[in-house]
Amino acid sequence: MDSHDELRQRNRKLRADLDPVQLETAAAALAERILQLSEYQQAQRVAVYFAVNGEIGLNAVIDHALAEGKEIFLPNLDRAALRFSPYFHDQKMRFNKFHLPEPDVGNREMLAPDELDLVLAPLVVFDGNRNRIGMGGGFYDRSFAFRKNPEHSMPVLIGVAHEIQKVDRIVPEEWDVQLDMIVTDQAIYK
Numbered sequence: 001m002d003s004h005d006e007l008r009q010r011n012r013k014l015r016a017d018l019d020p021v022q023l024e025t026a027a028a029a030l031a032e033r034i035l036q037l038s039e040y041q042q043a044q045r046v047a048v049y050f051a052v053n054g055e056i057g058l059n060a061v062i063d064h065a066l067a068e069g070k071e072i073f074l075p076n077l078d079r080a081a082l083r084f085s086p087y088f089h090d091q092k093m094r095f096n097k098f099h100l101p102e103p104d105v106g107n108r109e110m111l112a113p114d115e116l117d118l119v120l121a122p123l124v125v126f127d128g129n130r131n132r133i134g135m136g137g138g139f140y141d142r143s144f145a146f147r148k149n150p151e152h153s154m155p156v157l158i159g160v161a162h163e164i165q166k167v168d169r170i171v172p173e174e175w176d177v178q179l180d181m182i183v184t185d186q187a188i189y190k
Contacts, residue, residue: 004125004133004170004173007124007125007133007167007170008124008125008133008135011124011125011133011164011165011167012053012054012124014162014164014165015053015054015055015124015162015164015165016053016054017054018054018162023051023054023056023057024057025185026056026057026162026185027051027056027057027058027059027060027185028060029185029186030056030057030058030061030160030183030184030185031058031060031061031064033183033184033185033188034061034120034158034160034183035061035064037158037181037183037188039118039156039158039180039181040061040118042117043070043117043118043155043156044070044071044117045070045071045073045111045115045116045117045118045155046065046070046071046072046073046116046117046118046119046120047072047073047074047075047084047116047118047119047120047121047155048061048062048065048072048073048074048087048120049074049075049120049121049122050074050100050101051122052100054162055122056122056160056161056162056184056185058120058160061120062087066088066089071086072086072087072088073085073086073087073111073116074087074101074102074103075102075139076096076102076103076105076110077096077097077098077102077139078110080138080139080142081113081139081142081143082113082139082140082142082143083107083110083111083112083113084110084111084112084113084115084116085102085103085105085109085110085111086103086105086109087103091103091104092104113143113144113146113155114146114152114154114155116154116155117154117155117156118155118156118158119144119155119156119157119158120158120160121134121140121157121158121159121160121179122134122135122159122160122161123159123160123161123165123182124161124165125165125166125167125170126159126161126165126166126167126170126179126182126189127166127167127168127169127170128166128189129169129170129178129189130159130178130179130180130181130182130189130190131170131172131176131178131179132159132170132176132179132182133170138175140177141175141176141177142175144157144177145175145177147177148177156180156181157177157179157180157181158179158180158181158182158183159179159181159182159183160182160183160184161182161184162184162185163184163185163186163187165184166184
């Protein structure tokens with residue numbers, strides 16, 4: 001079985017090799033699935049991300065959520081974990097140390113991870129048992145570690161990916177936080 005680093009490297013290349021038409025088609029199919037989920041429909045505070053390096057895009061979901069009056073949040077790096085900043089169209093942005101865009105807001109405007117209703121999380125590799133491998137920084141696992149306690153069922157954690165990022169099996173590390181669901185351009189894994 002490949003190591004997490006080998007899986008991560010292979011799947012990042014698979015994702016990066018997708019052309020713009022494939023990315024657009026996949027994002028539209030993903031949005032269609034997400035918008036039909038009761039977890040999405042019932043959520044008021046939704047965390048998303050801006051797609052980079054071939055990640056599956058959420059622009060249609062963001063536009064829909066804002067039009068529906070939902071609050072949208074983007075991750076902000078807060079040392080070793082994440083906090084979530086409000087996002088709206090024409091939001092002033094800044095770039096973090098990984099050159100990823102974040103809303104340019106003060107700490108008082110940011111939410112802690114447990115204040116969200118729904119998190120649409122990027123991933124690099126996943127399996128049908130809702131295990132994920134991310135970019136390797138551990139930010140999502142550290143930020144949502146409280147979800148490992150069965151008493152905490154919120155926020156709902158949904159991984160989003162291209163179907164080509166699926167592998168047969170991932171052996172989770174002890175710190176990995178299992179997702180509630182994974183949605184791809186082709187399927188939903190619960």
